[in-house]
Amino acid sequence: GAGVSQSPSNKVTEKGKDVELRCDPISGHTALYWYRQRLGQGLEFLIYFQGNSAPDKSGLPSDRFSAERTGESVSTLTIQRTQQEDSAVYLCASSHGTSGAPSYNEQFFGPGTRLTVL
Amino acid sequence: AQSVTQLDSQVPVFEEAPVELRCNYSSSVSVYLFWYVQYPNQGLQLLLKYLSGSTLVESINGFEAEFNKSQTSFHLRKPSVHISDTAEYFCAVSVPGGFKTIFGAGTRLFVKA
Numbered sequence: 001g002a003g004v005s006q007s008p009s010n011k012v013t014e015k016g017k018d019v020e021l022r023c024d025p026i027s028g029h030t031a032l033y034w035y036r037q038r039l040g041q042g043l044e045f046l047i048y049f050q051g052n053s054a055p056d057k058s059g060l061p062s063d064r065f066s067a068e069r070t071g072e073s074v075s076t077l078t079i080q081r082t083q084q085e086d087s088a089v090y091l092c093a094s095s096h097g098t099s100g101a102p103s104y105n106e107q108f109f110g111p112g113t114r115l116t117v118l
Numbered sequence: 119a120q121s122v123t124q125l126d127s128q129v130p131v132f133e134e135a136p137v138e139l140r141c142n143y144s145s146s147v148s149v150y151l152f153w154y155v156q157y158p159n160q161g162l163q164l165l166l167k168y169l170s171g172s173t174l175v176e177s178i179n180g181f182e183a184e185f186n187k188s189q190t191s192f193h194l195r196k197p198s199v200h201i202s203d204t205a206e207y208f209c210a211v212s213v214p215g216g217f218k219t220i221f222g223a224g225t226r227l228f229v230k231a
Contacts, residue, residue: 107164
C-alpha cells in the first residue's frame with residue numbers, strides 16, 4: 001500500500017505563531033513516531049504512539065509541543081508559539097508495532113515537513 | 119537504557135574504494151540493530167537490519183554489516199562505493215518487545231569521482 005505521508009512538505013511561519021503538522025501512517029501500523037532533525041544533526045526522538053496505550057512523550061522538548069493520534073490513524077504534531085530554534089525537519093514514521101511480526105520494530109519514514117520559523 | 123555512537127560524522131572516499139562506517143551501541147539487554155540511509159533531499163529508508171540469526175546481514179545494493187556482540191558494534195561496510203552512495207547513514211538500536219528506537223547522530227558519506 002501507500003507509504004507514510006506528511007503534510008505540508010514545507011512550512012514557513014513567523015515567530016510566535018502556532019503550527020500543525022500532519023502524518024498519515026501506513027494502514028495497519030499501530031505504532032507511530034515523531035522525530036526532529038535539525039540541520040546537520042541526527043534524529044531527535046519526540047513522541048511515539050502505540051495503539052490505544054498512553055503515548056511516550058519523553059522526547060518533547062517543551063510544553064509548547066504536543067501531539068495527538070486518533071486510534072491507529074492520522075497524527076498531528078502541534079507547536080505553539082514557535083521559536084526560531086524550532087526550525088527543523090519533522091519526520092514521522094510508523095511500524096507494525098505488534099509482537100510476533102519479525103520486523104515489528106522496523107520503521108517506515110515519511111518525507112518530512114521542513115519547518116522554518118522566521 | 120540504550121545508546122548509539124557513530125564515531126565518524128563525515129567520511130569522504132573516492133569512487134570504487136572500500137568504506138566502513140562505524141557504529142557502537144550500549145545496552146544491558148539484547149537488541150535489534152538497523153542501518154538507515156537518507157539520500158539528499160529524501161526521507162530515511164531502511165538499508166539493512168539485524169534481528170537474530172546470522173550476524174552478517176546484507177543489503178540489495180552491496181552494503182553489509184556484522185553484529186559483533188563482544189565489541190557491541192554493528193559496522194557498515196561496502197567493498198567498492200559508487201557516487202550514488204553519497205548520503206547520510208544512521209545506525210539505530212531497539213529492544214525486542216519495545217518500540218522505542220534510538221538513532222545515532224549519523225555519518226555523512228561523501229563519494230568523490
